[in-house]
Amino acid sequence: MKFLQVALGILTAIGGFVDIGDLVTNGLVGARYGLSLAWATLLGLVGICLFAEMSGRVAAVTHRGTFDLVRERLGPRAGLANLVASFLVTALTVTAEIGGVALSLELATSVNYILWVPMVGLFVWLVIWRVKFSILENGAGLLGLALLVFGFALWKLHPDYGSLVHQVFVPQKPPNERLPSYFYYAIALFGAAMTPYEVFFFSSGGVEEGWSRKDLMIERLNVFIGFPLGAVLSLAIAADAALVLKPRGIEVDSLGQIGLPVAFAAGKIALAVAILGFVAATFGAALETGLSCGYSIAQYFGWQWGKFVRPRQAARFHVAVLLTLIIATGFVLTTIDPVMITEYSVVFSAVALPLTYFPILVISNDPDYMGDKRNGRLMNALASAFLVLIVVASVAAIPLMLWTRAGQ
Amino acid sequence: MTAGRAAGVLAVTVVLVAILTGCVGHAATTGAYRGKAHHSAQAASSSLQTALLAVQTSAKGNLLDPYLDTVLSQAEDDLGSVQQQFDSIQPPNTTEADALRNQLDTLLTKGSSTLSDLRIAARRDQQGEMVHTAQDIPPLVTKLDSFARATS
Numbered sequence A: 001m002k003f004l005q006v007a008l009g010i011l012t013a014i015g016g017f018v019d020i021g022d023l024v025t026n027g028l029v030g031a032r033y034g035l036s037l038a039w040a041t042l043l044g045l046v047g048i049c050l051f052a053e054m055s056g057r058v059a060a061v062t063h064r065g066t067f068d069l070v071r072e073r074l075g076p077r078a079g080l081a082n083l084v085a086s087f088l089v090t091a092l093t094v095t096a097e098i099g100g101v102a103l104s105l106e107l108a109t110s111v112n113y114i115l116w117v118p119m120v121g122l123f124v125w126l127v128i129w130r131v132k133f134s135i136l137e138n139g140a141g142l143l144g145l146a147l148l149v150f151g152f153a154l155w156k157l158h159p160d161y162g163s164l165v166h167q168v169f170v171p172q173k174p175p176n177e178r179l180p181s182y183f184y185y186a187i188a189l190f191g192a193a194m195t196p197y198e199v200f201f202f203s204s205g206g207v208e209e210g211w212s213r214k215d216l217m218i219e220r221l222n223v224f225i226g227f228p229l230g231a232v233l234s235l236a237i238a239a240d241a242a243l244v245l246k247p248r249g250i251e252v253d254s255l256g257q258i259g260l261p262v263a264f265a266a267g268k269i270a271l272a273v274a275i276l277g278f279v280a281a282t283f284g285a286a287l288e289t290g291l292s293c294g295y296s297i298a299q300y301f302g303w304q305w306g307k308f309v310r311p312r313q314a315a316r317f318h319v320a321v322l323l324t325l326i327i328a329t330g331f332v333l334t335t336i337d338p339v340m341i342t343e344y345s346v347v348f349s350a351v352a353l354p355l356t357y358f359p360i361l362v363i364s365n366d367p368d369y370m371g372d373k374r375n376g377r378l379m380n381a382l383a384s385a386f387l388v389l390i391v392v393a394s395v396a397a398i399p400l401m402l403w404t405r406a407g408q
Numbered sequence B: 001m002t003a004g005r006a007a008g009v010l011a012v013t014v015v016l017v018a019i020l021t022g023c024v025g026h027a028a029t030t031g032a033y034r035g036k037a038h039h040s041a042q043a044a045s046s047s048l049q050t051a052l053l054a055v056q057t058s059a060k061g062n063l064l065d066p067y068l069d070t071v072l073s074q075a076e077d078d079l080g081s082v083q084q085q086f087d088s089i090q091p092p093n094t095t096e097a098d099a100l101r102n103q104l105d106t107l108l109t110k111g112s113s114t115l116s117d118l119r120i121a122a123r124r125d126q127q128g129e130m131v132h133t134a135q136d137i138p139p140l141v142t143k144l145d146s147f148a149r150a151t152s
Helices: A002-017 A020-033 A038-062 A066-074 A076-109 A113-130 A133-156 A161-169 A179-193 A196-208 A213-244 A255-301 A311-333 A338-363 A367-373 A377-403 B003-022 B030-059 B065-088 B095-123 B127-134 B137-150
Strands: none
Touching: A002 A133, A002 A213, A002 A255, A020 A076, A020 A179, A020 A213, A020 A255, A020 A338, A038 A066, A038 A161, A038 A179, A038 A196, A038 A213, A038 A338, A038 A367, A038 A377, A066 A076, A066 A196, A066 A255, A066 A338, A076 A113, A076 A196, A076 A255, A076 A311, A076 A338, A076 B065, A113 A255, A113 A311, A133 A196, A133 A213, A133 A255, A161 A213, A179 A213, A179 A338, A179 A377, A196 A213, A196 A255, A196 A338, A213 A255, A255 A311, A255 B030, A255 B065, A311 A338, A338 A377, B030 B065, B030 B095, B030 B127, B030 B137, B065 B095, B095 B127, B095 B137
16 A cells, blocks of 8 residues: 555656646757757756755644745745745746646647636636545546557657767857846746755645654655656657758747657657646646645645645635635636746746745755754755755846847 | 745746747848758758668568558658748848858758658558658758758
8 A cells, every 4th residue: 555655646646746837948958959958958957856855844743734834934024925926927927837828728629728728727626625635636637648659759859868868968059049048048948957846745735634753754755756757758759850840940839749759759649648648737726726826825824734635624715715716717718828837937937936945945954843853954056056046046047038139 | 045036037038038039030141040050950860860870771571560560650740840930030231141042941951851752651661662762862961961051
């Protein structure tokens, strides 16, 4: 039983790692830079592992939500700054995910994505309202494993693996690309791998599932095995784009382009699986981001939250989720390109990261909250080094965005 | 700075960045106009290459019909958008700028027309016609790439 629980957690973490931000950013960067920016994904992976491990441990030890603790430990003003930054970025991500589900359905049906948007918004809300947390979390994560087809397509492309590994570990900026754009996309990949909602959902989910100290090992296995394998999936998407799209000079600006290498290498059935993966990954992330918006507001204001109680007992939490979904759906219906929203959302994730990461680092170090489960020396050294990196990425993101006109 | 003001600054920054990075703008000098022409040529070449890859994949029996339709329509829209944006730029009053405009606009018009033909053939399920039309793409891409190199 324990083994099954661990295996399910890891599989869900792999399938749930990739969302619209990872799909678009890895496809776009792979087609433009090959794997020469894979280091940014790997850095983001280490960062999200540290961030998720700390916040999951905080949830397991304190049985309380992140924003509740941040407000109590750092005060209402710092807590509000954390809330506003996290909520804005997560709400932008919900918008991108809803658009991503609609775009995926358009690829399967050729019905214009705008017509799918209201139905997607409604369905996301219905699932959040009615479906049990464990089914919601595991179902989307397991279906997201369909994206492993990108790895199968990579194998079918018979690449020179030595060359791919060389690109990853000896990165070189393509000679025709400008350095500011190269670093702008490095920050985008870093932001895509370290989206704050993944951590809020992970830790709030821990509270929903009643984690305790004895679950810490499972939590760590999920993070340290599931997330890295999820990142391998991200790299496979980038590698497919590097092998098929880059030699043709194709600049990725739509979800359809990202699936083309799979069809090219592995055929119709593989493409159908990839579309299923797109739908599952974006729909799962829409659920997670929608819930995360509700979690953040309800935890900050001290309202009853979560799906472990009936909706009528957490009415304000469900209203917050509903209003977020209505606004996000309305935003996509303005016909703003969801892929463009995604590109901005991953960069703004990087901008907001210090405001969300720093409080968790403080709390996970506080013996009053954590007792003997506070950060060890190694964790503190790594997490502090990452704080510096996160601040540098955050400060550089907007100037680089303006300088490069969003990576042009 | 209070948390409220910090949030306000963040919101204003988001809007300003979106506006500043999304503007088309005008080209004050021939050099700037050449740069915009260069990017337009690259983007057009990308749209045409996407369509070509989709048609080739479909011809091998590897692409689902709705997927093909969506990718071709998207490529057509993208190329149309590139052309519209390029045409909306006010070129500087120089002979070189006018020549660049005429040269690229001809290629963009030809490309748009080719992608429309492909989309029509795909929706009519005319595989042969689609493959035949797609043969126009490689020479167009070659010209666009040469143009992009010349203006880089």
